[in-house]
Amino acid sequence: MAAKDAASDTNDLKTQIQHDLDEVRLGQARLLLKRTRTSCLIVEGVILYFTALIAFSGHPVFAGIWLVLTSLMVLIVFLYGQAFRSGITAENHKRYLRGHTLISAMTGLVWSGLAIAYLDPSSTLNLFIAVNIVVSIALGGMLPSAEYRPTFVSLSTGMFLPFSLFWLATVDGPARLIGVGLLILYGFGLLVSARSELQTIETLAAERNRRLNQKLQEQNRKIEKVSAEKSRFLAATSHDMSQPLQAQGFFIRALKEEVTTKEQADLLAKIEAAWRSQKDMLQALVETARLSSGAITARTSAFDLADILSELEAAFAEPARQKSLSLSIEKTSIAVETDRVLFGRILRNLVANAVKFTPHNGRITIDCHEGRDGVLIEVSDNGPGISEADQARIFDEFVQLDNGPDPQGLGLGLPIVRQLAEKLDLPLEFKSQPGWGTRVGIRLPAAQRAPERKATPFPEKAIDGSPLILVIDDEATVRESLAMLLTQWGCRVIAAASGNEAKRILSWANEAPGFIIADKRLANGEDGIDVIAALRDEVLDDIPAALLTGEVYDFARLADLEDVTIIPKPAESETLRAALDQALEGRTAN
Structure with a gap:
């Protein structure tokens, strides 16, 4: 040979x-x-x-x-x-x-x-x-x-x-x-x-x-031009598509507090499942674009695997129940070291893929094995399996195999897994056989330091002190849905469509807001970052803030903003609540 x-x-x-x-x-x-x-x-x-x-x-x-x-x-x-x-x-x-x-x-x-x-x-x-x-x-x-x-x-x-x-x-x-x-x-x-x-x-x-x-050089100029046009298109598209989804998500969360019967709750759960499917597809498109552009930056930290595995169980217990799947997760308390968010995305995509393609009454297991060469996490299922010829294609973008009765998604789950694993330098192991199922393993380094403390999930109760929250978004539906949700949490809300409108309203208020929630991309070219900075200069320079953004390429730059939580859109209400609780808790402590 x-x-x-x-x-x-x-x-x-x-x-x-x-x-x-x-x-x-x-x-x-x-x-x-x-x-x-x-x-x-x-x-x-x-x-x-x-x-x-x-x-x-x-x-x-x-x-x-x-x-x-x-x-x-x-x-x-x-x-x-x-x-x-x-x-x-x-x-x-x-x-x-x-x-x-x-x-x-x-x-x-x-x-x-x-x-x-x-x-x-x-x-x-x-x-x-x-x-x-x-x-x-x-x-x-x-x-x-x-x-x-x-x-x-x-x-x-x-x-x-x-x-x-x-x-x-x-x-x-x-x-x-x-x-x-x-x-x-x-x-x-x-x-x-x-x-x-x-x-x-x-x-x-x-x-x-x-x-x-x-x-x-001419080809490079053409490529740069096409890349710039693609960046502008994706930025505009992701923002415009995320706005109605964002409003829907907040409305759904607010509506949960109003349902009174089991039939209403079941119907709302189906609506939420449809919304989540749309949200996941949009996030897959945005993530693929960000990975291709190099806009994603890995931030290594030590964390306990039990926390992220518990989150997986909470996220996929209901989808697995609906298909009568046995979901077995070994919640081993092992400290590992990598980017927690990106690794969590890898596991979510792997489990989502297993849930999607494993037939009814099937079995999905997540096992952890600790050894001298690190920690191996394996996601296994007894689904239809993948032929050796198709295994070379499944990590390519927009490839969907005819392995399920109800194909869904865009064919981006496994490509995102591959790209994120390469970004984090984590070896990926893949084994599959038609009729026997699939096993995907990913190996992580064991942590050499104490794991970071996981944020406690927000309680289902009103926020103490009825804080004043300033919401800035040029979409009326997003402002309305946010105001409804925040009001249910016991907050007082000031909603504005622009930075200038927010300044005018605050000039009549008797107190400064305790938290700012602003959209990154406002009307008439206004930028949420500049609005937050201007309000801090004029009202109070240490107001914590959350920046909701559907931008594809600005994450690395946004991550360095002081005391500003970056929340990709469409955001879960739990993510917003956690950021709000953490910020208000910090101000109370100070």
């Missing part, structure tokens, strides 16, 4: 190298075609120069022959380029280079053949002109502008080798060494041309990288 992987990696590397080489050759072919006209003009100038020299040396007829044949080769080069005037592509560049190399070899042979025909060992001027014919054109291939080395090799080989060998065979005396020098120049030219081609390749690679960087 390892040998196959190594062979596969080698083949992939060879393929990549070949692809890169093809890209370079494509660039070289395009440079050759682009410079064809200029090269032809330069060579034709050299031809005219030697035509004049040959004519003035007393060989006008040969000068004419020289002019015609060499100019014909220049014309062939030019016409060959014209045949590709539609452009060099990945499909035709190799054919173009092969043809160009062949024409260069023919050019070299024509030039060397004419030089040999012109050579007269008895004439010094003749020897000088013949050597210059061969050397001058071959030197061009050594210049950095020589784009394609095989072209130079074919040209110089066709020129130098026949002429040098003929020189060595026919020229006597010290001048014979010139033939050796021409061979040395030929070898030197091959070395220099290799360096010239390397410079060309580096230039092409640099240009290619520049173009790729430009494309990458």
Whole structure:
């Protein structure tokens, strides 16, 4: 297996190298075609120069022959380029280079053949002109502008080798060494041309990288633009969707105090279950967006597992009862260390998934195992199980398997589990078999410090002292539902739609509010954070506050606000009550 992987990696590397080489050759072919006209003009100038020299040396007829044949080769080069005037592509560049190399070899042979025909060992001027014919054109291939080395090799080989060998065979005396020098120049030219081609390749690679960087920067700008638009859309959508759900939740909680019969209570429980389902779906969407954006920040603390397991039992006892499920939770008192809120969300999603897909009269268990490598919590069920092929997909967003008679949700529960586990660096174990059920385990580090004290649930009684609570929300239904709920808790309520309205009402009041509940996103661009700060400056600088927010991306920044409790919307009434009790208890103690 390892040998196959190594062979596969080698083949992939060879393929990549070949692809890169093809890209370079494509660039070289395009440079050759682009410079064809200029090269032809330069060579034709050299031809005219030697035509004049040959004519003035007393060989006008040969000068004419020289002019015609060499100019014909220049014309062939030019016409060959014209045949590709539609452009060099990945499909035709190799054919173009092969043809160009062949024409260069023919050019070299024509030039060397004419030089040999012109050579007269008895004439010094003749020897000088013949050597210059061969050397001058071959030197061009050594210049950095020589784009394609095989072209130079074919040209110089066709020129130098026949002429040098003929020189060595026919020229006597010290001048014979010139033939050796021409061979040395030929070898030197091959070395220099290799360096010239390397410079060309580096230039092409640099240009290619520049173009790729430009494309990458353009793509990054597009991605940033789309991401910003997505952020604005999600922020607006989560806020607008959470507002009516928030009002519904507070109204439902207030209505609980008014029901008088079992039938009314059962009907209200069904309404609350439908509301909770909507709330959970919205929270799943918001959480997925926040995880994708990196807006969630983990805050490690030590806590007792028994507390969070008791919360799970309270949350899922009724849904499990409705499906006649056996929900068994081992409430072991073990202190662990991670982000309590995010870990609680992981367990809630796992248990919710188990409740959703386990058939009636099924069994769900939550077990805890303490060992040297930490604490393992396992959520198991005897549901339909998941095939091995589907197990690779279930942690992808918006994937729903047809494993239940009544599919619900958006397919975001397990993806959120995976992302939160990665965020907290907690190993996730997953085992499932069709017909036998599913077991999901998550391993936590044991706490190295004393666990934090869990806040006591608020009692079902009025708050002492009838505190004055200031509610600021631009939605009338949210203000009304909050006012109704707070009144049932024994609070006096001032409700305002904006910061300015709150200031005007407070200017008539005889006392400062004991607590502020403000929406983060108010009408006309007003921000709840600024409103709280302004009221503290004007009324009392240590008023505790709660900020209700449906914003997706601001949680990390909001978490640093002094004496402000951040409550994601739509919020449970219990969450608000706990924040209110804690704040008022702190003011009483002070």
